[in-house]
Ligand SMILES: Nc1ncnc2c1ncn2[C@@H]1O[C@H](COP(=O)(O)OP(=O)(O)O)[C@@H](O)[C@H]1O
């Protein structure tokens with residue numbers, strides 16, 4: 001066995017024999033499932049919306065029917081006035097209300113320009129953006145179909161945003177869970193790995209053998225990845241199979257970006273490990289780094305609502321890129337190729353953290 | 367001449383504290399070299415600099431002619447190290463530790479299996495092979511640590527206080543083992559703060575407060591401390607008339623007379639050369655010598671004498 005593989009085997013063994021690590025690794029999927037049960041708002045994969053049909057004509061009914069059949073939306077309420085429709089959004093009953101104005105059918109039949117209005121809940125920027133895109137697409141599709149039968153006409157969609165209460169929905173929830181699972185947990189686990197060897201003095205015996213600092217860094221990366229990757233797969237599987245989380249894109253793509261994120265978190269954790277004086281400091285640094293990740297990457301608050309300076313910080317944090325890619329694939333159905341920029345940034349950050357760790361890890365006991 | 371270890375003007379500061387102060391060390395090939403000194407003298411720091419574990423503040427180290435600062439890996443390949451405190455993986459078994467370090471030193475396949483088997487037998491570790499290292503007794507831990515240090519058959523073995531806090535039988539075992547290794551051509555650099563143990567070394571360096579206060583053979587160091595060997599004679603008073611004029615006699619240290627017998631301690635340059643001629647010369651002059659012997663001086667006494675006023 002090569003020195004590198006021997007080190008991987010050694011680290012895996014040590015992790016498997018460490019009760020604290022194993023408790024964390026085994027408990028994680030269970031905690032995640034509990035979070036799902038607690039956070040699961042029901043309602044399946046369709047986005048609930050309300051409709052205010054001021055027109056009441058034939059074409060407006062066709063539009064509503066069309067939207068119902070697209071599969072993305074579920075019309076939960078019909079409101080009689082735009083004000084009532086807006087209240088439904090503000091109360092969080094629906095994500096959006098579509099207002100079809102008076103004279104809509106007439107406009108269409110006469111081939112005139114017309115419009116509809118959409119009131120969107122922007123508490124979740126990514127969801128409102130998706131609804132906006134999906135509704136626009138649906139309306140354009142509707143327009144194309146109907147134009148074949150009647151005269152050519154055009155519909156514009158006017159958007160108005162309001163803030164509703166932050167309704168927990170399982171789609172929102174998955175990236176958050178994955179963020180904790182793929183960022184905080186692996187980062188803090190591996191962050192103490194080198195200080196622990198220093199504190200137990202095993203580092204001194206280890207580095208009098210003719211190995212390189214890259215052997216140490218890369219073997220730890222691989223060992224910790226092997227131990228933590230099962231949690232990631234289990235969690236994704238649980239989300240999709242047991243909680244019917246819709247993944248519009250490919251599941252394989254999600255696995256790939258999640259794996260890259262895992263490696264990136266481990267690399268950042270290793271960097272912390274290399275520069276920390278002791279285990280306590282390493283833990284604190286890992287948790288301290290997770291706070292801006294939680295606040296500034298769209299984890300809790302949409303990045304779009306943050307100020308300019310804070311958004312600059314966001315763009316330094318791996319979790320920001322991961323959450324974007326993840327949502328692009330999960331909610332928008334993009335392929336890996338379509339969201340390749342974020343994937344590249346993540347991969348670049350991973351390599352950067354690794355090279356820096358290798359460079360900074362001194363094979364000395366000072 | 368290429369030395370096994372050659373340190374020149376080696377210095378280490380921790381902040382403004384000088385833990386090792388410009389020391390020179392020359393360890394010859396194939397000898398047991400002892401670095402002797404009380405706790406805090408700077409022995410561990412010196413050893414760590416020799417292994418490249420600490421960066422010297424000044425000075426250089428060569429191991430078998432190879433500069434540690436420039437080519438540390440080459441040095442590590444031919445050097446085994448047993449640290450002062452147990453530093454193996456306590457959550458790995460005896461055998462897992464041995465196999466891990468064998469792999470790290472580049473052993474593979476059959477060679478690795480064979481070497482690990484040899485060491486398990488050599489150090490009586492076979493019955494503990496599946497036991498976690500953390501669960502071994504003190505003596506067994508020490509044997510395992512030595513086995514790991516020797517896993518790649520190093521030319522130089524560096525051992526930091528192998529006998530500190532262990533039972534006398536294990537101390538004896540270690541020194542016997544070092545002599546056996548020396549016979550196989552291994553050079554051994556060992557530190558200790560037990561002065562009595564240091565008598566086992568071929569040559570010594572006495573260290574105190576970061577400085578080397580003396581070096582040489584155990585006997586050489588004692589001579590240095592006293593300015594020569596001490597010889598004790600039980601003889602007649604008349605001996606005093608002649609003693610000072612004999613070759614090699616430096617001075618008379620003390621004398622007393624009891625029941626008409628003179629007991630005198632004489633400092634000579636070399637007891638093994640001078641003792642017999644002194645007795646012969648006295649008897650030629652008709653002075654009866656009842657008893658003559660070299661006085662045993664402990665290294666501890668020598669050390670105290672050498673460090674007084676430091
Ligand atoms: N990493 C360190 N930082 C600061 N002081 C140290 C460090 N290592 C050792 N020392 C100090 O250097 C001196 C020599 O220590 P050491 O080499 O361990 O002595 P010895 O091995 O002879 O007992 C001691 O006073 C010790 O406190």
Ligand SMILES: [Mg+2]
Pocket residue numbers: 409410411450526527
């Ligand atoms: Mg020491």
